[in-house]
Amino acid sequence: MNLFRHFNDLIREAAASLEGAPADINVAPITVEPPRDAAHGDLATNAAMVLAKPLRRKPRDIAEMLAPVIADMDGVASVEIAGPGFINIRLADGFWQARLAEILRRGVSYGDSDLGQGQAINVEYVSANPTGPMHVGHARGAVFGDALASLLDKAGWDVTREYYINDAGSQVEVLARSLHHRYREALGQNPGPLADGLYPGDYLIQPARDLAERDQDRWLDAAEAEWLPVFQDYAVDRMMGLIRDDLHALGVKHEVFTSERALHADGRVEEAVRDLEERGMVYTGVLEPPKGKLPDDWEPRPQLLFRATEWGDDVDRPLKKSDGSWTYFAADIAYHFDKFKRGFPLMVDVLGADHGGYVKRMVSATRAITGANSGGLTIKLCQMVQLLEDGEPVKMSKRSGTFVTLRDVVDRVGRDAVRFMLLTRKNEAPIDFDFAKVTEQSRDNPVWYVQYAHARCCSIYRNAENDMPGLNTSAEAIRAADLSILIHPQELALIRLMTSWPRLVEQAAETSEPHRIAFYLNDIASAFNGFWTLGKDAEELRFIHPDNHDLTMARLALVGGVRTIIQSGLKVLGVTPVEELR
RNA sequence: GGUCCCGUAGCUCAGCAGGAUAGAGCAACUGAUUCCUAAUCAGUAGGUCACAGGUUCGAAUCCUGUCGGGAUCACCA
Secondary structure: OOHHHHHHHHHHHHHHOOOOOOOOOOOOOOOEEOOOOHHHOOEEEOHHHHHHHHHOOOHHHHHHHHHHHHHOOOOEEEEEEEOOOEEEEEEOHHHHHHHHHHHHHHHHHOOOOOOOOOOEEEEEOOOOOOOOOOEHHHHHHHHHHHHHHHHHHHOOOEEEEEEEEOOOOHHHHHHHHHHHHHHHHHOOOOOOOOOOOOOOOHHHHHHHHHHHHHHOOOOOOOOHHHHHHHHHHHHHHHHHHHHHHHHHHHOOOOOEEEEHHHHHHOOHHHHHHHHHHHOOOEEEEEOOOOOOOOOOOOOOOEEEEEOHHHHOOOOOEEOEOOOOOEOHHHHHHHHHHHHHHOOOOEEEEEEEHHHHHHHHHHHHHHHHHHOOOOOOEEEEEEOOEEEEEOOEEOOOOOOOOOOOEHHHHHHHHOHHHHHHHHHOOOOOOOEEEEHHHHHOOOOOOHHHHHHHHHHHHHHHHHHHHHHOOOOOOOHHHHHOOOHHHOOOHHHHHHHHHHHOHHHHHHHHHHHOOOHHHHHHHHHHHHHHHHHHHHHHHOHHHOOOOOOOHHHHHHHHHHHHHHHHHHHHHHHHHOOOOOOOOO
């Protein structure tokens, strides 16, 4: 239950039936939120202020009319009118205790929402070129996309996770040539130094050996035109294997892999462009030279263009290169068209910030394809990750082979730490990824801090079982505990915070901001650790009371609630909760 | 030059789709461990929310402009 939505619905209803309310009154601007200052109560609504104009009355007068109606609602303990016309609502202890019971009953599915109403949505992420292993730059988009997909799923969308394999274009030819070089080496030849522009990494050596084993010297003296397609297929297969392994190491999942080359091969690119053509969205023209720095080899030439400007872009965009072949953009239009036809009116693309210039054209193309009022494509850009070693940037250069692979980082600090750290920042903000910080065990490291709180919850259960032999701490027994004895302000504060989880899920999903979950978990951990420490001074606030079964069970229920919320949140982030930290 | 992102405490960052006195961690200072994990907690101090206008009951949040930082800019993917 999202209690804010719950009470908002009730209050809107009450507002619409107020004396003197016009039939067509707009109650949408009414909000119900937690007041910033807890002293103001549990809920605050702006209803009186928003209704002042349509009702032509003073906010305070409207508040006076609404207050008794609200006070009568289930769960409401008291109502106050404050400031310019805020209505502050305080909920009864019993209401909060019922919420804890709800959390225990629902388990990690607590916070699930029907906000998405089961709408199909396609989330595309990673889509690294299949030309080598993933490096850290890819990790952020991968983790972000994965968490966003989980988040949307939790919030009620029907999510499909997709990977677009960029297996067409010149970089795949380069890959094939690089593999051929290694192939010659594998057969004992000395092809000399790697030609300029070929991929230097040693990850092609083993695939080349395997290929040499399979095909022997069949391609050694063959013409390039003969071996190129074979080497392309083989290399892309192997590189996708590497990437899948890397994704697996990160715990990132996809359900659908779509090949760019297949789009070209079975005519879907032509089909998409033809579709645009029929709508008059395509023409042959000459583009203006780019502003700013003019490329050395720029020259005016007629090209097949898409009327992107009619859909919100700044210039029209080329669909064909000067040699007549399709641009990447043309294939990408076909790809989005394909997704649309597969039943996804809603799509999300997760891209690196270096693709910022690409957003408008893809969004406008998608509008053109799907009809203007759809606007079904959202592009989320992830900013750079800067690796730090002892506070110093790690220098990376592809040329010297010193770039850090995703696998290196995962092996060193662990999948969970990588994921959590990359999600503890909003996607538009650059991240400094400090190796020392990520593995540090302190308050300053949110990854560790949240895990610590979870482990502590587990530890309390273990201790309870040890200290009180025969105590039944099964889920059923905990759910049966009498929660009405949880009336300490700190206990209720903790439950309040847990109860904001459903609302947080909805907000994070609506804004596509999984980082909010990481911050929320940090808050939960902090509140829980605070409560834990109270027990040091005040023995009656400890969780375990060997001489008081009922109190122990109620407190264990509280701890169980915290543990459940943390698990629910970590599940969205794709991080495994740990039961013990030593 | 165009476009996009960012600018909040000394540092690193949140800020809940406009709400009441702008928050957290680190660093600094003061306290708390025979005790359910002190790997923690409580407190003090620290801000002209880059700047200037605008929108309205109300702006860190929305709009315009300026300044500063980053990304990107036909035919690459």
